[in-house]
Amino acid sequence: MSRTISIVNQKGGVGKTTTAVNLACGLALAEQRTLVVDMDPQANATMSLGLAPAELESTVFDVLMEPEFLEKAIYSTSVPNLAVLPANTDLVAAEVKLIKDERRMFRLRKALARARERFSFIIIDCPPSLGMLTVNAICASSSIIIPLQCEYYSLEGLSRTLEAIRIFRETLGLDIEIAGLLLTMFDSRTKLSNEVASDIRKHFPDKVFATVIPRNVRVAE
Ligand code: ATP
Ligand code: MG
Secondary structure, eight states, X not given: OOEEEEEXXXXXXXXXXXXXXXXXXXXXXXXXOEEEEEOOTTOHHHHHTTXXXXXXXSOHHHHHHOGGGHHHHOEEOSSTTEEEEOOOGGGGXXXXXXXXXXXXXXXXXXXXXXXXGTOSEEEEEOOSSOSHHHHHHHHTOSEEEEEEESXXXXXXXXHHHHHXXXXXXXXXXXXXXXXXXXXXXXXXXXXXXXXXXXXXXXXXXXXBOSOOOBOOHHHHO
């Protein structure tokens, strides 16, 4: 059974791409066939995995327009068991191009149907918004991981994100679970990190992963 996990937060710079790429690499190293789907026109996940966005012949944009492109748009990476369905700035146009399609929120779900046989895990990196690209990612997912930076205002926007996911689950009858909230860039030496972390755990006692991602310059480098 294949699992599709989206990394979602409408706030920017909270560690979505870092989480997506590292989780996917970890799964691939554990010999799970894994696909990273880059749903962000910024293409940070694509670049992290060694591809040059401007030079790509096919991307996730082509796949959203025409599912037949899936095979052509899946690239292997230097990590064994890890493949990527990359993005580039073409993806900016997707929202406008799909505006007349009543089932536009299901384009990615439909396109990935064929990939589910080949991969045990599909990890989707989302842009920092709740627009059509993130909605497509959510509707294609079996679970959602929400990274939260241990900073002020980290909970801002979270309730909107959770509400959106609840609506998709209930009104569209989709089987999507919130796998958990992931605390990122945690600096145990600062009072702020500790306060924010305990605050988030207080608000969402059952939803925060026990594992916390420390702030580490080497990650940024
Ligand atoms: P965006 O919303 O723009 O897509 P994002 O949520 O994907 O951003 P990242 O790109 O993963 O966030 O991380 C933001 C910045 O923080 C990057 O420069 C990244 O290298 C850095 N970063 C992420 N995680 C850590 C960490 N644990 N320690 C130190 N730096 C980190
Ligand atoms: Mg990102």
